[in-house]
Amino acid sequence: MRLSSGTKLLLPFLAVMTVFFMAPLCIALGYSFMAPDPMGGVKPAFSLSGYQQFLYSADLDGNLQWDTRYLEIIFGSTKLAVMATLACLLIGFPMAWFMATRPAHQRDAWMILITIPFWTNLLIRTYAWILILRSNGLVNRGLLETGIIDAPLELLYNPYAVGMGLVYSYLPFMILPIYSSLERMDWRLVEAAQDLYATRLRILWHVVLPASVPGIVGGTILVFIPTIGSFLAANLLGGGRNMMLGNLIENQFGMARNWPFGAAISVLLIAFVMIGLMLIARRGQGLKGVVG
Amino acid sequence: MKANPKNMPGFGLVTWLGLAFLYLPIFAVIAFSFNSGRLVTVWEGFSFEWYPRALGNHDLQRATMNSLIVAVGATFIGTVIALAAALALHGGGVPKPVKTASYTMMALPLLVPEIVIAVTTMAFFAAINLRLGLINVLIAHIVFCIPFAYAPIRARIATIPKSMSEAAKDLYADEWQAFRHVTLPLLTPGIFSGALLAFITSLDDFIITLMVAPPGASTLPVEIYSKVKRGITPEINAAASMLLAFSIFIVLLSYIINRKKVI
Numbered sequence: 001m002r003l004s005s006g007t008k009l010l011l012p013f014l015a016v017m018t019v020f021f022m023a024p025l026c027i028a029l030g031y032s033f034m035a036p037d038p039m040g041g042v043k044p045a046f047s048l049s050g051y052q053q054f055l056y057s058a059d060l061d062g063n064l065q066w067d068t069r070y071l072e073i074i075f076g077s078t079k080l081a082v083m084a085t086l087a088c089l090l091i092g093f094p095m096a097w098f099m100a101t102r103p104a105h106q107r108d109a110w111m112i113l114i115t116i117p118f119w120t121n122l123l124i125r126t127y128a129w130i131l132i133l134r135s136n137g138l139v140n141r142g143l144l145e146t147g148i149i150d151a152p153l154e155l156l157y158n159p160y161a162v163g164m165g166l167v168y169s170y171l172p173f174m175i176l177p178i179y180s181s182l183e184r185m186d187w188r189l190v191e192a193a194q195d196l197y198a199t200r201l202r203i204l205w206h207v208v209l210p211a212s213v214p215g216i217v218g219g220t221i222l223v224f225i226p227t228i229g230s231f232l233a234a235n236l237l238g239g240g241r242n243m244m245l246g247n248l249i250e251n252q253f254g255m256a257r258n259w260p261f262g263a264a265i266s267v268l269l270i271a272f273v274m275i276g277l278m279l280i281a282r283r284g285q286g287l288k289g290v291v292g
Numbered sequence: 293m294k295a296n297p298k299n300m301p302g303f304g305l306v307t308w309l310g311l312a313f314l315y316l317p318i319f320a321v322i323a324f325s326f327n328s329g330r331l332v333t334v335w336e337g338f339s340f341e342w343y344p345r346a347l348g349n350h351d352l353q354r355a356t357m358n359s360l361i362v363a364v365g366a367t368f369i370g371t372v373i374a375l376a377a378a379l380a381l382h383g384g385g386v387p388k389p390v391k392t393a394s395y396t397m398m399a400l401p402l403l404v405p406e407i408v409i410a411v412t413t414m415a416f417f418a419a420i421n422l423r424l425g426l427i428n429v430l431i432a433h434i435v436f437c438i439p440f441a442y443a444p445i446r447a448r449i450a451t452i453p454k455s456m457s458e459a460a461k462d463l464y465a466d467e468w469q470a471f472r473h474v475t476l477p478l479l480t481p482g483i484f485s486g487a488l489l490a491f492i493t494s495l496d497d498f499i500i501t502l503m504v505a506p507p508g509a510s511t512l513p514v515e516i517y518s519k520v521k522r523g524i525t526p527e528i529n530a531a532a533s534m535l536l537a538f539s540i541f542i543v544l545l546s547y548i549i550n551r552k553k554v555i
Contacts, residue, residue: 006379006380006383006384006385006386007380007385007386007387007390008380009376009377009379009380010376010377010380010381010386010390010394012372012373012376012377013373013374013376013377013380013394013397013438014390014393014394014397016373016434016435016438017397017435017438018397020413020416020431020432020434020435021397021400021401021409021435022397023416024409024412024413024415024416025404025408025412027412027415027416027419028408028411028412028415031415041415041418091306091310092310094300094302094303094306094307095303095306095307095310095311097300097303098300098303098304098306098307099307101298101299112543112544112547113311114311114314115543116540116543117314117315117318119489119492119496119539119540119542119543120318120496120536120539120540120543121495121496121498121513121532121535121536121539122496122498123496123498123513123516123517123520124317124321124513124516124532124535124536125317125318125321126317127321127516127517127520127524127532128316128317128318128320128321128532129317130520130524131317131320131321131324131524131529132316132317132320138320168313168314168317171310171313171314172314175310187298190297190298191297193297194297198297200297200300203297204300221403225403225405226405226406228405229405229406229407229408230407231406231407231499232498232499236520245405245407246405246406246407246499249407249408249411250407250410250411250499250503253411253414253415253503259415262411263411263412263415266407266408266411266412269405269408270404270405270408273403273404273405277403
């Protein structure tokens, strides 16, 4: 069979993505069913230990013991991701609304202002919060000098700091899709509703909210996925105690040297993501609405 | 006269506070990079001394060099691959299942959590025993640069009427000439803005590089991270400020280029 010229142009893309993206994912799936090698890597033998560790831990004699440590991390990071996503929605929706109702030239300026943090280095923007929140940081010094508090507050290294870091990291991912929904909305509908004596609340609920659903769905996905798998916020602001799934995975491939477990968590995380996307696709929102 | 229902009370305030929230850390890093004292969060006066020190630091110099090599390489290769893919997927001749698979593979790097891409790529390189130092990092970056470069190119292609290249062919241009002299010039702003997005994404990447980079091949963000773990210094703030300023410059450049419409 001869390939058409169009397909030939696609070959470099297909080759690179198959070898360096799909193959690694498949290998990780395979690794999740193997036994860990204490030197790092895996022993080439079938084993369910990677998955068993979600629920059990083995003692020195190899006996399995019910262990909820990891379930707690999974549950805790899911909870934190859900709350951070909700917070992004609560802050992002009014921001998107406000931006979408500005005159055209101001809208462009707002877009640029919101996208600049999105494209600047997340590591730097996250460690900056240490400067702001630590015991001799900006916030504590401000509060101490104005006499509001006598002793510095412990603002860092707790779940709230991690949650705030997550909201901070991914807020633009929520604002931008909602904004693009609202910007396309016909705002004359709002005027029409008002002429029909709709209150502000009814306008919000019956006119604007339905129009922004694709943006809200897209934003929720774009925030939730990186949030639950995030590494930096918990690593820098959580002080190691408040792990997200991302930190757990990194730990298994790093210090803990338990690749099969790390691979199993990765499989779980991808399954989470895929189930979420499928539920949304079922409701008539294709992947295109999310990505493009 | 009733109040304009488009203006919800409080939404403006939330927006301005949200904007302050997004920019506060950026300003904090830049402000403290000009602090004359070594105690990072105590303001002791204005000073430029940390910038020459950061620029003279050998670890940071090497990491910056690595970052630039990887970013330029991944941008160039990623953009060429993305351009070819965009042309192929826009024109006819690609079987439907291949098209669907391609769209999926284009979206997946954006949907799979970065940490998963990081560890699977690292495990893959270990499995095939690929130890090429910076080349490993380059390969990992090419993969996630492709979708970023692709999006603006694809958007630009959609705006070019088919009649343009048909007209060229009526004037006896062959396939290559029509591409070279008609399609490519029209695509240039999309290619540029895609390349800039790929460049900045590569430059900003942290977690994938952290997992994939062998010793000596760390990029600037990874180097900054390992220094931050040992304690934030004004020198780090200066290096970070320069990286921030550079990223912001690239984003603005991308906007300016993208403002020019096709026809």
